[in-house]
Ligand SMILES: Nc1ncnc2c1ncn2[C@@H]1O[C@H](COP(=O)(O)OP(=O)(O)O)[C@@H](O)[C@H]1O
C-alpha cells in the first residue's frame with residue numbers, strides 16, 4: 355500500500371522524544387510533531403496520538419522537599435504533568451485551527467467487550483468530528499499491578515481497536531538493531547516480515563525514561579502486524595520524521611513490520627490483546643487441546659473441559675490451559691462461571707468458546 359493511502363494511523367510518542375536531557379518538556383520537538391500531524395490531518399489522513407510524557411513533565415515541574423514512594427510519585431507527577439502536556443497539545447493544535455481531545459484510559463477499559471466498544475465509540479465520534487484524540491494511560495488512578503507494560507502496549511491496543519492502517523512508534527532510536535545499538539557493529543533492521551524472528555537481538559536496555567524498552571515494542575509490533583496493520587518504529591527526534599515516513603521516496607531510517615495479508619475480525623483482535631486481563635481459567639483434556647489448536651480450529655465443547663477456575667460473566671475473556679498446565683489459547687466464554695461449572699464434562703451442550711472467538715497464540 356502506498357503510504358499516502360493511509361486513511362487512519364496511530365502515532366505513539368515516547369517520553370524521551372518529548373523530553374530534553376534534563377527532563378524538561380521539549381516544546382520545540384512537540385511543536386514540530388504537532389505541525390506534521392496537522393499536515394497529515396489536512397491531507398486527509400486521520401491521526402490518533404498516543405502520547406507519553408505525563409510523568410516526565412510533572413517531575414520537572416515540581417520541586418519536592420520530601421522523598422516520595424514510587425506510587426505516590428507517579429500519581430503526583432502524572433496529575434500535574436498530564437495537565438501540562440494536554441494544555442500544550444491543545445494550544446499547539448489550536449494554532450492550526452484543529453481541536454484535540456484527551457482520552458485517559460486504564461487496562462480495565464479494555465477488559466470487557468462493553469467497555470471496549472464504549473471506548474471505541476468515543477474515539478470514533480472524535481475522529482468523525484475532526485478532533486484529534488490524544489491518548490495516555492490514566493496514571494493517576496491506575497493500579498500498579500494492572501498497568502499497561504508501557505504506552506507501546508496501549509498504542510497496540512488502540513491501533514487494533516480503531517482498525518488503523520499503520521501504527522508509528524516514535525522513540526529515541528531509529529528502529530530495531532541486530533545487536534546492542536550502542537555497539538559499532540550493530541545495524542538497523544529495515545524490514546521485518548512475519549517469518550523472521552529478530553527477538554534474539556533485543557536486550558533489556560532502555561532509555562532513562564522509558565518503561566518497557568525495545569522488548570515490548572517488538573512484541574507489540576509483531577502482534578499488531580499479524581492483524582494486518584503496518585507497524586513502523588522510528589526516531590521521533592529526527593526532523594520531519596512523520597512526513598518522511600509517509601513519503602515513499604524519502605529514504606528515512608526505520609524498521610517496518612510488514613502487515614500480514616490476512617486481517618483478523620474485530621472480536622479476534624480484541625481477544626488477541628486480552629491475555630493480561632482474562633477473568634477465568636478453563637482446563638481442558640488432551641483431545642480438546644488438540645482439536646482447538648488444529649488447523650481446522652474446532653470450538654471448545656464442555657465435554658473436553660475438566661475444570662473451571664475464577665469468576666466470570668458470559669462474554670468475558672478466559673484462558674484455556676492444557677493438561678500440562680500451559681496456556682494454549684484465549685477466548686470469549688459463552689457461559690457465566692456458575693453455569694460453566696455445572697456444564698463441565700457434559701455432552702450436547704453449546705460450546706464453552708466458539709471457534710470464532712478463540713485466539714491461539
Ligand atoms: N535491538 C535493539 N534495537 C533498538 N533498541 C534497543 C534494542 N535493544 C534494546 N534497545 C533499547 O530500547 C530503547 C527504546 O525503548 P524505550 O526506552 O522504552 O523507549 P520509549 O520511551 O520511546 O518507549 C532504545 O533506546 C535502546 O536503548
Ligand SMILES: N[C@@H](CCC(=O)OP(=O)(O)O)C(=O)O
Nearest residue numbers: 369407408409504505564565
Ligand atoms: N503514561 C506514562 C507513559 C509511560 C511510558 O510508557 O513511557 P514510554 O516508555 O516512553 O512510552 C506517562 O505519560 O508518563
